[in-house]
Structures are given as C-alpha cells and as structure tokens.
Amino acid sequence: MSVVVTRLFDTYEHATQAVSELESGGIPHSDISIVANNQGGEIPTGQTEDVDGDAGTGAGTGASIGTVLGGGAGLLAGLGMLAIPGVGPVVAAGWLIATAVGAGVGAGAGGLLGSLVGAGVDEADAHVYAEGVRRGGTLVTARVDEGQRSMVEGVMDRSSGVTATSRGQDYRAGGWEKFDEMAPAYRAETPAGAAMPSPMIGDVPPVSVDPTQPRTPPTTR
Numbered sequence: 001m002s003v004v005v006t007r008l009f010d011t012y013e014h015a016t017q018a019v020s021e022l023e024s025g026g027i028p029h030s031d032i033s034i035v036a037n038n039q040g041g042e043i044p045t046g047q048t049e050d051v052d053g054d055a056g057t058g059a060g061t062g063a064s065i066g067t068v069l070g071g072g073a074g075l076l077a078g079l080g081m082l083a084i085p086g087v088g089p090v091v092a093a094g095w096l097i098a099t100a101v102g103a104g105v106g107a108g109a110g111g112l113l114g115s116l117v118g119a120g121v122d123e124a125d126a127h128v129y130a131e132g133v134r135r136g137g138t139l140v141t142a143r144v145d146e147g148q149r150s151m152v153e154g155v156m157d158r159s160s161g162v163t164a165t166s167r168g169q170d171y172r173a174g175g176w177e178k179f180d181e182m183a184p185a186y187r188a189e190t191p192a193g194a195a196m197p198s199p200m201i202g203d204v205p206p207v208s209v210d211p212t213q214p215r216t217p218p219t220t221r
Helices: 012-024 065-069 097-108 112-116 123-135 146-158 164-173
Strands: 001-007 032-036 080-084 089-095 137-144
Touching: 001 012, 001 123, 001 146, 001 164, 012 137, 012 146, 032 097, 032 123, 089 097, 097 112, 097 164, 112 123, 123 137, 123 164, 137 146
Parallel strands: none
Antiparallel strands: 001 137, 032 089, 032 137, 080 089
C-alpha cells in the first residue's frame, strides 16, 4: 500500500538536506517532490525560462514536464520555475508538480492545494502546507510503501520538517483559517510564517518611573 508523507520546512536548505537523505536511503527521486517559495529569486534552477502568466489569478509555467520530473542526476537537478495561484513564484520538481503540469494548464490545475488533496493528503493538512509555501516555506512530499513510512518520516523530522498539525496551530493562533488562492503575496518576518517566538524568561520590559514619587533605596543582604 502506498502512502504520502509530507513535511513543511522553514528553510530551503533543510528541505534539500531531507531530499538528499531520502535519495541516499533508496527512495527514487521519481517518488519525491519539492516545492519552494522563490519570491526573492534566491534559489537557482536548472532552466532559465521566465514564469508565464499571473500568479494571482492563474498559473503559467516556464518548465516542461521533463524538467519538473527531474533527471538522472537526481530530483534537485530538475528544479523548474513555476507560478502557483495564491503562492507566487516557486521552484519545484517531482511528481506532485508534474501531475499538475501534465493536466495542460500548468500548476493552475487546482493549484498546489488541489494537487496535494488529489495525492491523498488530508484537505485540512493540505491547506496548512499550501499556506506554508505561501509564507516562504518549502514543501517536501514523498510517496512510499507503508513499510517505508517510519524511515521517511524520521529523515524529514531530523531535517527540521514540520507537520501540518504543529504549524496549523501556529497559523490559527494568529487568526488564519485556510489557504486562499486569491490572497495577496504574504509578507512576514519569520520563515514560513511561523508564529513569532514568545519572550524569553528574563526578558523584562522597561519600567517607567514616576519622578514625583520618592525612591526607595535597595536593600543589601
């Protein structure tokens, strides 16, 4: 029985570390997919075609099916540039994106959310993962036999992968409800839109002093 294992990564480096370890562990690159937000254009790809279309209303693609499927050099050698509704520019490779591209209308074939749900990811989880990419994250998805699930989850977790359950709690704490393909590009200070960290113990806010009140000298022991 085949299962789909997915994790969200706050950095592209952690995601590629997971991909490389999965390939080294015997998972064919044809069964791994990666989708990384590339709003700033920092991630290089193996092809130079421009992204077509408007990422806010539909998705064109400058990548061919052959590009996003990856080649003999591994999954990351096949990275292509895409535009995904509600997400914007991404670099992607693998079966998850190739399925959408193969539909004939680029990644707009249901978008990232539709591709995840179509692959068997729980719809609520798919909303979180799509939102995570929108907020600057990188998504890694692997389809494997049930017997390989634990190994794949271990690899992703060791590489700082985050589950939809964990990250969804962070998003909902900030008022988020679901991924919206028509939403504008996300702007945030933290990677993948994670909740801002709570103050550390010992971080004491400044105390205002009323100059009209007498000051009590500190006691000594």
